[in-house]
Amino acid sequence: MQNIDHMKPVLIEHEEIKLIGIPCISLKDMKSKYENAKESLFAISQHMPQVVNGRIHYGIWPITELQDNPETHAYILCVEVKSYDGIPEWFTKITLPKQSCVVVANNDHDFNAAGEALYSFVEKNNLELSSNGRKYRICEKYDYDVDGYVRYSLPIVS
Numbered sequence: 640m641q642n643i644d645h646m647k648p649v650l651i652e653h654e655e656i657k658l659i660g661i662p663c664i665s666l667k668d669m670k671s672k673y674e675n676a677k678e679s680l681f682a683i684s685q686h687m688p689q690v691v692n693g694r695i696h697y698g699i700w701p702i703t704e705l706q707d708n709p710e711t712h713a714y715i716l717c718v719e720v721k722s723y724d725g726i727p728e729w730f731t732k733i734t735l736p737k738q739s740c741v742v743v744a745n746n747d748h749d750f751n752a753a754g755e756a757l758y759s760f761v762e763k764n765n766l767e768l769s770s771n772g773r774k775y776r777i778c779e780k781y782d783y784d785v786d787g788y789v790r791y792s793l794p795i796v797s
Contacts, residue, residue, distance in 0.1 A: 648760035660717030753790035
């Protein structure tokens, strides 16, 4: 996925993705938790040949009712890996199955504006979205060299 137009919804498809991540728990001080996780992923990626691209991070959410509570909300900042071989046990390891989603890039990192464009597109195109029994979902992607910030929908039901 390269050069997504700002605020233009696009359909994308991911094959299975293996991720390693750093959980950020509780919405309190989330910005500093996110920044710490981001810097940690940048640093560790330079030393781990398993990392596909240390300049691309995925933000994922567990699909659970605990997400509704600001104190138990979890955000996991991740990088894609080729394999879990040699990955230290302190990383969260998550494999996401193949999925199609609607994505919207937003250069201002505006989660709500990107969401409005995303869900307007979903409604206009009568797309059905669902977590389909998944344990995790991609909520956003940061490509620090090409696309910038990209917000994701739930997977599209085929």
